Amino acid sequence: MNAWLRRWGLSGILVIxxxxxxxxxxREPLSDDGLAAAGRCLILTTNDxxxxxxxxxxxxxxxxxxxxxxxxxxxxxxxxxAQHPGSVLLVSAGDDLQGRYMERADGNRALAAKTAWQxxxxxxxxxxxxxxxxxxxxxxxxxxxxxxxxxxxILVANVDLPGSILDRPGAPLIKEQVVADCGGLRVGLxxxxxxxxxxxxxxxxxxxxxxxxxxxxxxxxAIARLKQQGAQVIxxxxxxxxEGDMKLAEHVQGIDxxxxxxxxxxxxxxxxxxxxxxVQSGERFKYVGYLELVGKANGKPGMDLPRSSWLIxxxxxxxPRDEATEQAIAAAREPLIQERVVGQRTVPWDVSGAKSDYGxxxxxxxxxxxxxxxxxxxxxxxxxxxxxxxxxxxxxxxVTNLEIAAIHPFQNHLVLVELTGEQLAQAFDSSCGGxxxxxxxERRPSRAVVFGLDVQCLPDNPGIKYRYEDNKPVEIVQPGxxxxxxxxxxxxVDPKGLYRLATLDYxxxxxxxxxxxxxxxxxLDGRDYTDEDPCKGSPLLAEVIESxxxxxxxxxxxxx
Numbered sequence: 125m126n127a128w129l130r131r132w133g134l135s136g137i138l139v140i141x142x143x144x145x146x147x148x149x150x151r152e153p154l155s156d157d158g159l160a161a162a163g164r165c166l167i168l169t170t171n172d173x174x175x176x177x178x179x180x181x182x183x184x185x186x187x188x189x190x191x192x193x194x195x196x197x198x199x200x201x202x203x204x205x206a207q208h209p210g211s212v213l214l215v216s217a218g219d220d221l222q223g224r225y226m227e228r229a230d231g232n233r234a235l236a237a238k239t240a241w242q243x244x245x246x247x248x249x250x251x252x253x254x255x256x257x258x259x260x261x262x263x264x265x266x267x268x269x270x271x272x273x274x275x276x277x278i279l280v281a282n283v284d285l286p287g288s289i290l291d292r293p294g295a296p297l298i299k300e301q302v303v304a305d306c307g308g309l310r311v312g313l314x315x316x317x318x319x320x321x322x323x324x325x326x327x328x329x330x331x332x333x334x335x336x337x338x339x340x341x342x343x344x345x346a347i348a349r350l351k352q353q354g355a356q357v358i359x360x361x362x363x364x365x366x367e368g369d370m371k372l373a374e375h376v377q378g379i380d381x382x383x384x385x386x387x388x389x390x391x392x393x394x395x396x397x398x399x400x401x402x403v404q405s406g407e408r409f410k411y412v413g414y415l416e417l418v419g420k421a422n423g424k425p426g427m428d429l430p431r432s433s434w435l436i437x438x439x440x441x442x443x444p445r446d447e448a449t450e451q452a453i454a455a456a457r458e459p460l461i462q463e464r465v466v467g468q469r470t471v472p473w474d475v476s477g478a479k480s481d482y483g484x485x486x487x488x489x490x491x492x493x494x495x496x497x498x499x500x501x502x503x504x505x506x507x508x509x510x511x512x513x514x515x516x517x518x519x520x521x522x523v524t525n526l527e528i529a530a531i532h533p534f535q536n537h538l539v540l541v542e543l544t545g546e547q548l549a550q551a552f553d554s555s556c557g558g559x560x561x562x563x564x565x566e567r568r569p570s571r572a573v574v575f576g577l578d579v580q581c582l583p584d585n586p587g588i589k590y591r592y593e594d595n596k597p598v599e600i601v602q603p604g605x606x607x608x609x610x611x612x613x614x615x616x617v618d619p620k621g622l623y624r625l626a627t628l629d630y631x632x633x634x635x636x637x638x639x640x641x642x643x644x645x646x647x648l649d650g651r652d653y654t655d656e657d658p659c660k661g662s663p664l665l666a667e668v669i670e671s672x673x674x675x676x677x678x679x680x681x682x683x684x
Contacts, residue, residue, distance in 0.1 A: 162428060163308035163356070163419035164211060168201055168412055169405050171217035171363075171385030174257060174513075175225040175240045176408040177453045179439065181530065183517045192410035192439035195453065198247035198446035200412065211307030214248050217385030217404070218255025218317070218363030221269070223513070223533050224526055226261075228459045233261040237269035239456045245276040246452040251302065253315030253361040254280050255385060259325035260534060263289045270297040277302060279315035279361060282342035284331045301346045303353045309419045312355025314346040316362045316372075318386055324510070339364065340375055347378040357417050357427050359383060366395070366404060373397035380427040381415060394434040399426070405436050407515070412437055463526045467673035473518040475531055483512055484682055486532075487575035489672035490665070494538055494626030497648045502540065503612050504576030506627040511536065511665070512573065523673050528666050536628040537662040539653050542644040543625065545617035548577075549607045556581035556606040575682075576625075580608040628665060629658055 179192030197214070204212045221237050228236045237258075244252070258266050267289055270278060281300040285291050290298055301314035319338040321327050332338035347358055357380045362369050365387035373382060374397050382402045390406040405413030418431040474480035491505030514530040543551065552572060556579075572579065610617045617623060632645050632653065645653035648662050663671075672678035 162421055162431075163423075165306035165309045165311055165357070165417045166204065166208070166212045167306075167311075167359070167383065167415045167417065168197065168204075168212065168214045169217065169383050169403065169415055170197065170215075170409060170412060171383070171404055172219040172255070172388045172407040173216065173409050174219050174222035174407070175243075176223055177225060177240075177243060177456070180408040180410050181514070181516055181527075183519055186519050188518070191441070192408065193445065194243065194247050194409050195445040195447075195449040196439050196443040197409060197412050198449040199444045201248045202446060203444075208307070210305070213250045213304065213306055213311075215313075215361055215383060216244065216249055216252035217361050217383050218253045218315075219257040219385060220244060220252060220255065222257040222260060223530060224460065225456055226533070227461045227529060229461050230459065234265045234268035236460075237261070237265050238272035241269045241276065242272055243449070243452045243456055245273055247446065247449045249276045250304070251277050251279055251313055251315075251361060253363050253385075254278060254283075254298075254317045254321075255363040256318055256321040256325040259321060259327050262326045263328040263330055266290065267297065273297075279313060280317050281314040281346040282316050282319075282333055282338050284333050288330050289328060290330065301350050303350060303355050306417075309417060310354050310356045311417065312347075312350030312353065312358045313361060314343070314350065316343065316360060316364055318363050318365065318368065339368070339372060343372060343376045343379070347376070351378070351425070356419055356423065356425050357381070359417070362386075365389075366391075366402070369402045369404075370395060370397060373400040373402055381417065383413075383415065390436065391434075392436055399429060401429070401432075401434065403434050403436075410439055412439055461525070461529075463524050465522045466525050466528070466670050467523045467676075467678075469518060469520050469523045469673075470679040472520060473531075475512055475514050476517050481682060482531075483507060483509065483573035484575045485672075485678055486512070486665075486669055487573050488682070489668055489678055490538065490626045491576050492677065493663070493668045493671060494540060494648060498540060498646075498650070500540075501624060502576075502626050503623050504574055504625045506577075506625050506631065507573040507665075508628075508631060509573050511628070511630070525670060528669050528673070532664075532666040532669060534630065534665070536630045536665045537659050538626055538648060538665070538668065539629050539632050539659050539662065540646040540648065541625050541627055541632060542622050542646075545610065545619040545621050545623065548610050548617055548623060549619075552579050552581070552610065553606045576612065578609075578611040578614075580610075581606050629653070629662075 177194045178190040181188050182191045201212055201214045221240055225240045226233060226236045270290065278298050279301060280298050285298060301312060304311045304313060316339060319332055334341045343360065350358055358378055360372065360379055360382045362372065362382050362384045363386045364372065364384065366384060366389045369382045369384040373379060379400045382400065384402060384404040387404070388407040389404040390411060391404050395402040403413055403415055405411045414435045414437065416433045418428040420426050420428050473482045475482050487505035487507050490507065491502050495502040511534055512531060513533055518527060612623070647653055647659035651657060653659050669678065
């Protein structure tokens with residue numbers, strides 16, 4: 125093995141940079157002393173970690189174990205800093221907060237979020253941005269959590285902070301941009317929150333700058349400010365998703381690198397648009413990215429692209445852990461809901477992709493539970509694919525409450541909705557996927573998880589346009605253009621007939637672009653669902669799934 129591979133512990137991993145001439149150069153990050161005069165900064169990256177501090181739970185030879193961890197990434201940063209003082213940063217591209225470490229036994233979500241963010245701080249994170257999942261429990265929780273940070277700085281340039289719940293005059297909780305001295309480079313960084321947070325999360329009255337275009341103008345303004353402050357290299361910490369990042373690279377000049385999140389992409393090679401590179405490093409501390417920025421000669425602004433590099437490394441169990449971070453994780457784990465076995469899994473639960481039948485099992489459990497508790501016919505259960513988390517295959521064996529919570533981490537309550545056949549077509553127009561958004565130009569996959577209805581779609585015919593109220597989609601302008609047919613028990617639905625579905629309060633509020641907000645909505649006990657009385661007494665989705673496991677119906681065969 126080469127000496128530099130042994131020294132850095134990157135066995136089998138090389139950094140390959142392609143110059144304009146097509147020549148290939150292989151080297152270790154920060155290893156070429158000949159580049160020191162130009163300035164070199166190594167940025168370690170993670171994204172969409174969702175507070176999975178132990179790493180994702182994975183199935184290895186039929187047994188569940190954890191892979192990756194924040195403490196191994198913390199140890200990696202410390203090791204690199206010891207070799208190259210002042211030349212290493214650690215950043216997160218959003219969605220820091222979600223999952224098990226948000227579920228304290230006392231229900232204090234704000235304290236859980238504050239404690240979790242302090243674990244990131246203990247691990248040595250320098251900069252990050254907000255993701256939509258930071259707002260799963262509302263903006264007040266985000267503020268409380270931000271108040272617990274001192275060295276981990278959250279950057280967001282496209283949110284209108286003054287006067288908002290996240291505003292703290294004199295001692296800002298969030299900065300728009302910052303210039304960091306790293307390895308002899310003045311690195312300008314700013315963050316961007318996905319505008320879809322308005323639809324898919326609870327950001328309260330928090331507003332985006334320039335609502336008609338909440339990304340590009342804010343990015344251009346941040347770049348201008350950073351250049352005035354003497355930044356040589358401009359880096360965006362983005363929670364826009366890979367497609368949004370590529371659009372940003374195409375439409376906004378002056379960006380050297382975009383460190384992305386939101387789409388959970390694992391990029392072994394960087395994407396590139398002219399002089400801008402786009403990187404993203406998977407999810408849940410399973411991978412760590414190494415982005416080496418090399419400055420241009422003579423202190424000129426911009427990144428020396430042929431000499432800069434990107435690699436992504438799997439965080440494996442043979443990597444050392446950081447003891448201080450381990451202690452912080454242990455302290456954060458202590459007040460959490462304890463794991464207990466609730467039943468037995470008689471078939472594997474594949475929650476790793478769209479082809480899994482787990483979602484249909486969950487939707488069936490919702491339909492059956494709602495019908496039993498309401499005493500009324502319920503034709504279908506409707507969930508959204510984005511609400512099924514964990515990306516794991518669970519083997520036959522004991523089922524625990526924490527496994528169910530990992531798959532269904534959101535605090536979503538069951539609601540009954542009544543729709544006509546015509547309204548069903550409108551609702552499933554958006555769930556068919558294809559292009560959506562206010563301008564009909566945002567690409568989304570199919571998102572419906574349904575049991576009890578047979579829905580046939582034409583997902584690319586045509587783009588969907590919505591009518592918005594308070595920046596939320598409430599109606600499709602031309603409904604019924606994507607749905608070919610909808611049937612119940614093999615019979616086409618009657619456009620004028622009424623159909624009762626069991627779904628989640630999140631979807632009744634137009635979450636994930638579903639147009640269910642204008643339908644008749646009821647709690648399971650018959651009360652009207654209103655903003656003032658939003659069915660908080662109804663069970664959570666995770667509780668419904670646990671009930672199905674306990675009574676043995678969860679794993680019953682699905683009808684052919």
